[in-house]
Amino acid sequence: MTTVKMTVNGQAVTRDVENRQLLVEVLRDGLGLTGTHQGCDTSQCGCCTVLVDGRAVKSCTMLAVQAEGCSVTTIEGLGSMQALHPIQQAFVDCHGLQCGFCTPGMIMTTAALLAETPEPDDDTIREALDGNLCRCTGYTNIVEAVRQASATMAGKSVARPR
Ligand code: FES
Ligand code: FES
Known part of the structure:
Protein backbone atom coordinates (compact mmCIF):
# COMPACT_ATOMS: atom_id res chain seq x y z
CA MET A 1 0.00 0.00 0.00
CA THR A 2 1.08 3.56 -0.68
CA THR A 3 -0.35 6.74 0.74
CA VAL A 4 -1.38 9.13 -2.01
CA LYS A 5 -2.19 12.79 -1.46
CA MET A 6 -3.99 14.62 -4.22
CA THR A 7 -6.60 17.29 -4.73
CA VAL A 8 -9.86 16.04 -6.16
CA ASN A 9 -12.46 18.58 -7.25
CA GLY A 10 -10.82 21.17 -5.04
CA GLN A 11 -10.72 19.00 -1.92
CA ALA A 12 -7.51 17.64 -0.39
CA VAL A 13 -7.68 13.85 -0.36
CA THR A 14 -5.36 11.31 1.29
CA ARG A 15 -5.87 7.61 0.52
CA ASP A 16 -3.94 4.41 1.06
CA VAL A 17 -4.00 2.64 -2.29
CA GLU A 18 -2.60 -0.57 -3.64
CA ASN A 19 0.26 0.09 -6.03
CA ARG A 20 -1.58 -1.69 -8.83
CA GLN A 21 -4.81 0.31 -8.44
CA LEU A 22 -5.87 2.48 -11.33
CA LEU A 23 -6.85 6.10 -10.81
CA VAL A 24 -10.34 5.33 -12.13
CA GLU A 25 -10.79 2.65 -9.47
CA VAL A 26 -9.78 4.96 -6.65
CA LEU A 27 -12.05 7.73 -7.96
CA ARG A 28 -15.04 5.42 -8.30
CA ASP A 29 -14.62 2.86 -5.54
CA GLY A 30 -12.54 4.83 -3.05
CA LEU A 31 -14.10 8.27 -3.39
CA GLY A 32 -17.55 7.38 -4.74
CA LEU A 33 -17.13 9.60 -7.79
CA THR A 34 -19.04 7.28 -10.09
CA GLY A 35 -19.58 9.94 -12.75
CA THR A 36 -16.24 8.82 -14.12
CA HIS A 37 -17.21 5.74 -16.09
CA GLN A 38 -15.21 2.60 -16.68
CA GLY A 39 -15.86 1.12 -20.09
CA CYS A 40 -13.00 -0.76 -21.70
CA ASP A 41 -10.07 -0.49 -19.27
CA THR A 42 -7.83 -0.68 -22.34
CA SER A 43 -7.49 3.00 -23.17
CA GLN A 44 -9.87 2.91 -26.10
CA CYS A 45 -13.26 4.33 -25.14
CA GLY A 46 -12.37 7.51 -23.25
CA CYS A 47 -15.37 7.38 -20.91
CA CYS A 48 -12.98 7.42 -17.91
CA THR A 49 -11.43 10.76 -18.92
CA VAL A 50 -10.70 13.23 -16.13
CA LEU A 51 -8.50 16.31 -15.89
CA VAL A 52 -5.14 15.84 -14.21
CA ASP A 53 -3.44 19.17 -13.68
CA GLY A 54 -5.68 20.51 -16.45
CA ARG A 55 -4.86 17.84 -19.02
CA ALA A 56 -7.40 15.29 -20.25
CA VAL A 57 -6.24 11.87 -19.07
CA LYS A 58 -7.85 8.47 -19.43
CA SER A 59 -7.93 7.47 -15.78
CA CYS A 60 -7.76 3.76 -16.65
CA THR A 61 -4.30 4.35 -18.07
CA MET A 62 -2.89 5.94 -14.93
CA LEU A 63 -2.04 4.34 -11.63
CA ALA A 64 -3.46 6.11 -8.62
CA VAL A 65 0.04 6.43 -7.15
CA GLN A 66 0.99 8.48 -10.21
CA ALA A 67 -1.54 11.10 -9.14
CA GLU A 68 0.52 11.96 -6.05
CA GLY A 69 0.47 15.74 -5.67
CA CYS A 70 -1.81 16.24 -8.66
CA SER A 71 -5.02 18.17 -9.01
CA VAL A 72 -7.75 15.93 -10.41
CA THR A 73 -11.08 17.16 -11.73
CA THR A 74 -13.92 14.77 -12.45
CA ILE A 75 -17.32 15.45 -13.97
CA GLU A 76 -18.66 16.04 -10.43
CA GLY A 77 -16.27 18.99 -10.13
CA LEU A 78 -17.43 20.72 -13.27
CA GLY A 79 -20.97 21.80 -12.55
CA SER A 80 -23.93 20.88 -10.36
CA MET A 81 -27.50 19.74 -10.92
CA GLN A 82 -28.61 23.26 -10.02
CA ALA A 83 -26.04 25.03 -12.18
CA LEU A 84 -24.78 23.02 -15.12
CA HIS A 85 -21.44 23.98 -16.58
S1 FES B 1 -12.27 2.82 -19.53
FE1 FES B 1 -12.11 2.98 -21.72
S2 FES B 1 -10.45 4.37 -22.02
FE2 FES B 1 -10.57 4.12 -19.87
S1 FES C 1 -22.41 5.92 -25.61
FE1 FES C 1 -24.48 6.43 -25.27
S2 FES C 1 -24.50 8.60 -25.46
FE2 FES C 1 -22.49 8.03 -26.06
Missing part, protein backbone atom coordinates in the same frame (compact mmCIF):
# COMPACT_ATOMS: atom_id res chain seq x y z
CA PRO A 86 -21.84 25.54 -20.08
CA ILE A 87 -20.38 22.38 -21.62
CA GLN A 88 -22.92 20.20 -19.80
CA GLN A 89 -25.73 22.56 -20.82
CA ALA A 90 -24.59 22.46 -24.43
CA PHE A 91 -24.67 18.65 -24.50
CA VAL A 92 -28.26 18.81 -23.22
CA ASP A 93 -29.32 21.54 -25.64
CA CYS A 94 -27.73 19.94 -28.70
CA HIS A 95 -28.84 16.37 -27.94
CA GLY A 96 -25.22 15.37 -27.59
CA LEU A 97 -26.09 12.33 -25.53
CA GLN A 98 -28.46 9.42 -25.45
CA CYS A 99 -27.54 6.77 -22.88
CA GLY A 100 -24.94 9.12 -21.40
CA PHE A 101 -22.30 6.50 -20.77
CA CYS A 102 -19.65 8.28 -22.84
CA THR A 103 -20.78 11.75 -21.80
CA PRO A 104 -18.58 12.44 -18.75
CA GLY A 105 -15.50 11.59 -20.78
CA MET A 106 -16.68 13.64 -23.75
CA ILE A 107 -17.30 16.62 -21.48
CA MET A 108 -13.96 16.39 -19.66
CA THR A 109 -12.10 16.12 -22.96
CA THR A 110 -14.05 19.13 -24.20
CA ALA A 111 -13.14 21.08 -21.06
CA ALA A 112 -9.44 20.46 -21.72
CA LEU A 113 -9.85 21.38 -25.38
CA LEU A 114 -11.65 24.67 -24.70
CA ALA A 115 -9.15 25.64 -22.00
CA GLU A 116 -6.38 25.36 -24.55
CA THR A 117 -8.27 26.35 -27.70
CA PRO A 118 -11.32 28.44 -26.76
CA GLU A 119 -12.72 28.65 -30.30
CA PRO A 120 -11.81 25.45 -32.14
CA ASP A 121 -12.96 24.71 -35.67
CA ASP A 122 -14.77 21.47 -36.44
CA ASP A 123 -11.65 19.61 -37.50
CA THR A 124 -9.96 20.54 -34.24
CA ILE A 125 -13.01 19.42 -32.24
CA ARG A 126 -13.14 16.07 -34.03
CA GLU A 127 -9.43 15.54 -33.56
CA ALA A 128 -9.62 16.39 -29.86
CA LEU A 129 -12.47 13.91 -29.36
CA ASP A 130 -11.01 11.12 -31.44
CA GLY A 131 -10.10 9.16 -28.30
CA ASN A 132 -13.68 9.23 -27.04
CA LEU A 133 -16.14 6.71 -28.44
CA CYS A 134 -19.92 7.02 -28.46
CA ARG A 135 -22.11 4.07 -29.36
CA CYS A 136 -25.37 6.04 -29.46
CA THR A 137 -25.44 9.44 -31.01
CA GLY A 138 -23.17 9.52 -33.96
CA TYR A 139 -20.88 12.45 -33.49
CA THR A 140 -22.56 15.36 -35.28
CA ASN A 141 -24.54 16.53 -32.26
CA ILE A 142 -21.52 16.17 -30.00
CA VAL A 143 -19.50 18.45 -32.27
CA GLU A 144 -22.44 20.85 -32.29
CA ALA A 145 -22.45 20.79 -28.48
CA VAL A 146 -18.77 21.64 -28.32
CA ARG A 147 -19.36 24.51 -30.75
CA GLN A 148 -22.18 25.84 -28.57
CA ALA A 149 -20.12 25.51 -25.40
CA SER A 150 -17.28 27.37 -27.05
CA ALA A 151 -19.58 30.22 -28.05
CA THR A 152 -21.24 30.40 -24.63
CA MET A 153 -17.94 30.42 -22.80
CA ALA A 154 -16.62 33.11 -25.15
CA GLY A 155 -19.66 35.23 -24.25
CA LYS A 156 -21.25 35.03 -27.69
CA SER A 157 -24.98 34.58 -28.10
CA VAL A 158 -25.96 31.18 -29.40
CA ALA A 159 -29.00 30.05 -31.34
CA ARG A 160 -29.96 26.95 -29.40
CA PRO A 161 -31.40 24.03 -31.35
CA ARG A 162 -35.01 23.20 -30.50
Whole structure:
Protein backbone atom coordinates (compact mmCIF):
# COMPACT_ATOMS: atom_id res chain seq x y z
CA MET A 1 0.00 0.00 0.00
CA THR A 2 1.08 3.56 -0.68
CA THR A 3 -0.35 6.74 0.74
CA VAL A 4 -1.38 9.13 -2.01
CA LYS A 5 -2.19 12.79 -1.46
CA MET A 6 -3.99 14.62 -4.22
CA THR A 7 -6.60 17.29 -4.73
CA VAL A 8 -9.86 16.04 -6.16
CA ASN A 9 -12.46 18.58 -7.25
CA GLY A 10 -10.82 21.17 -5.04
CA GLN A 11 -10.72 19.00 -1.92
CA ALA A 12 -7.51 17.64 -0.39
CA VAL A 13 -7.68 13.85 -0.36
CA THR A 14 -5.36 11.31 1.29
CA ARG A 15 -5.87 7.61 0.52
CA ASP A 16 -3.94 4.41 1.06
CA VAL A 17 -4.00 2.64 -2.29
CA GLU A 18 -2.60 -0.57 -3.64
CA ASN A 19 0.26 0.09 -6.03
CA ARG A 20 -1.58 -1.69 -8.83
CA GLN A 21 -4.81 0.31 -8.44
CA LEU A 22 -5.87 2.48 -11.33
CA LEU A 23 -6.85 6.10 -10.81
CA VAL A 24 -10.34 5.33 -12.13
CA GLU A 25 -10.79 2.65 -9.47
CA VAL A 26 -9.78 4.96 -6.65
CA LEU A 27 -12.05 7.73 -7.96
CA ARG A 28 -15.04 5.42 -8.30
CA ASP A 29 -14.62 2.86 -5.54
CA GLY A 30 -12.54 4.83 -3.05
CA LEU A 31 -14.10 8.27 -3.39
CA GLY A 32 -17.55 7.38 -4.74
CA LEU A 33 -17.13 9.60 -7.79
CA THR A 34 -19.04 7.28 -10.09
CA GLY A 35 -19.58 9.94 -12.75
CA THR A 36 -16.24 8.82 -14.12
CA HIS A 37 -17.21 5.74 -16.09
CA GLN A 38 -15.21 2.60 -16.68
CA GLY A 39 -15.86 1.12 -20.09
CA CYS A 40 -13.00 -0.76 -21.70
CA ASP A 41 -10.07 -0.49 -19.27
CA THR A 42 -7.83 -0.68 -22.34
CA SER A 43 -7.49 3.00 -23.17
CA GLN A 44 -9.87 2.91 -26.10
CA CYS A 45 -13.26 4.33 -25.14
CA GLY A 46 -12.37 7.51 -23.25
CA CYS A 47 -15.37 7.38 -20.91
CA CYS A 48 -12.98 7.42 -17.91
CA THR A 49 -11.43 10.76 -18.92
CA VAL A 50 -10.70 13.23 -16.13
CA LEU A 51 -8.50 16.31 -15.89
CA VAL A 52 -5.14 15.84 -14.21
CA ASP A 53 -3.44 19.17 -13.68
CA GLY A 54 -5.68 20.51 -16.45
CA ARG A 55 -4.86 17.84 -19.02
CA ALA A 56 -7.40 15.29 -20.25
CA VAL A 57 -6.24 11.87 -19.07
CA LYS A 58 -7.85 8.47 -19.43
CA SER A 59 -7.93 7.47 -15.78
CA CYS A 60 -7.76 3.76 -16.65
CA THR A 61 -4.30 4.35 -18.07
CA MET A 62 -2.89 5.94 -14.93
CA LEU A 63 -2.04 4.34 -11.63
CA ALA A 64 -3.46 6.11 -8.62
CA VAL A 65 0.04 6.43 -7.15
CA GLN A 66 0.99 8.48 -10.21
CA ALA A 67 -1.54 11.10 -9.14
CA GLU A 68 0.52 11.96 -6.05
CA GLY A 69 0.47 15.74 -5.67
CA CYS A 70 -1.81 16.24 -8.66
CA SER A 71 -5.02 18.17 -9.01
CA VAL A 72 -7.75 15.93 -10.41
CA THR A 73 -11.08 17.16 -11.73
CA THR A 74 -13.92 14.77 -12.45
CA ILE A 75 -17.32 15.45 -13.97
CA GLU A 76 -18.66 16.04 -10.43
CA GLY A 77 -16.27 18.99 -10.13
CA LEU A 78 -17.43 20.72 -13.27
CA GLY A 79 -20.97 21.80 -12.55
CA SER A 80 -23.93 20.88 -10.36
CA MET A 81 -27.50 19.74 -10.92
CA GLN A 82 -28.61 23.26 -10.02
CA ALA A 83 -26.04 25.03 -12.18
CA LEU A 84 -24.78 23.02 -15.12
CA HIS A 85 -21.44 23.98 -16.58
CA PRO A 86 -21.84 25.54 -20.08
CA ILE A 87 -20.38 22.38 -21.62
CA GLN A 88 -22.92 20.20 -19.80
CA GLN A 89 -25.73 22.56 -20.82
CA ALA A 90 -24.59 22.46 -24.43
CA PHE A 91 -24.67 18.65 -24.50
CA VAL A 92 -28.26 18.81 -23.22
CA ASP A 93 -29.32 21.54 -25.64
CA CYS A 94 -27.73 19.94 -28.70
CA HIS A 95 -28.84 16.37 -27.94
CA GLY A 96 -25.22 15.37 -27.59
CA LEU A 97 -26.09 12.33 -25.53
CA GLN A 98 -28.46 9.42 -25.45
CA CYS A 99 -27.54 6.77 -22.88
CA GLY A 100 -24.94 9.12 -21.40
CA PHE A 101 -22.30 6.50 -20.77
CA CYS A 102 -19.65 8.28 -22.84
CA THR A 103 -20.78 11.75 -21.80
CA PRO A 104 -18.58 12.44 -18.75
CA GLY A 105 -15.50 11.59 -20.78
CA MET A 106 -16.68 13.64 -23.75
CA ILE A 107 -17.30 16.62 -21.48
CA MET A 108 -13.96 16.39 -19.66
CA THR A 109 -12.10 16.12 -22.96
CA THR A 110 -14.05 19.13 -24.20
CA ALA A 111 -13.14 21.08 -21.06
CA ALA A 112 -9.44 20.46 -21.72
CA LEU A 113 -9.85 21.38 -25.38
CA LEU A 114 -11.65 24.67 -24.70
CA ALA A 115 -9.15 25.64 -22.00
CA GLU A 116 -6.38 25.36 -24.55
CA THR A 117 -8.27 26.35 -27.70
CA PRO A 118 -11.32 28.44 -26.76
CA GLU A 119 -12.72 28.65 -30.30
CA PRO A 120 -11.81 25.45 -32.14
CA ASP A 121 -12.96 24.71 -35.67
CA ASP A 122 -14.77 21.47 -36.44
CA ASP A 123 -11.65 19.61 -37.50
CA THR A 124 -9.96 20.54 -34.24
CA ILE A 125 -13.01 19.42 -32.24
CA ARG A 126 -13.14 16.07 -34.03
CA GLU A 127 -9.43 15.54 -33.56
CA ALA A 128 -9.62 16.39 -29.86
CA LEU A 129 -12.47 13.91 -29.36
CA ASP A 130 -11.01 11.12 -31.44
CA GLY A 131 -10.10 9.16 -28.30
CA ASN A 132 -13.68 9.23 -27.04
CA LEU A 133 -16.14 6.71 -28.44
CA CYS A 134 -19.92 7.02 -28.46
CA ARG A 135 -22.11 4.07 -29.36
CA CYS A 136 -25.37 6.04 -29.46
CA THR A 137 -25.44 9.44 -31.01
CA GLY A 138 -23.17 9.52 -33.96
CA TYR A 139 -20.88 12.45 -33.49
CA THR A 140 -22.56 15.36 -35.28
CA ASN A 141 -24.54 16.53 -32.26
CA ILE A 142 -21.52 16.17 -30.00
CA VAL A 143 -19.50 18.45 -32.27
CA GLU A 144 -22.44 20.85 -32.29
CA ALA A 145 -22.45 20.79 -28.48
CA VAL A 146 -18.77 21.64 -28.32
CA ARG A 147 -19.36 24.51 -30.75
CA GLN A 148 -22.18 25.84 -28.57
CA ALA A 149 -20.12 25.51 -25.40
CA SER A 150 -17.28 27.37 -27.05
CA ALA A 151 -19.58 30.22 -28.05
CA THR A 152 -21.24 30.40 -24.63
CA MET A 153 -17.94 30.42 -22.80
CA ALA A 154 -16.62 33.11 -25.15
CA GLY A 155 -19.66 35.23 -24.25
CA LYS A 156 -21.25 35.03 -27.69
CA SER A 157 -24.98 34.58 -28.10
CA VAL A 158 -25.96 31.18 -29.40
CA ALA A 159 -29.00 30.05 -31.34
CA ARG A 160 -29.96 26.95 -29.40
CA PRO A 161 -31.40 24.03 -31.35
CA ARG A 162 -35.01 23.20 -30.50
S1 FES B 1 -12.27 2.82 -19.53
FE1 FES B 1 -10.57 4.12 -19.87
S2 FES B 1 -10.45 4.37 -22.02
FE2 FES B 1 -12.11 2.98 -21.72
S1 FES C 1 -24.50 8.60 -25.46
FE1 FES C 1 -24.48 6.43 -25.27
S2 FES C 1 -22.41 5.92 -25.61
FE2 FES C 1 -22.49 8.03 -26.06
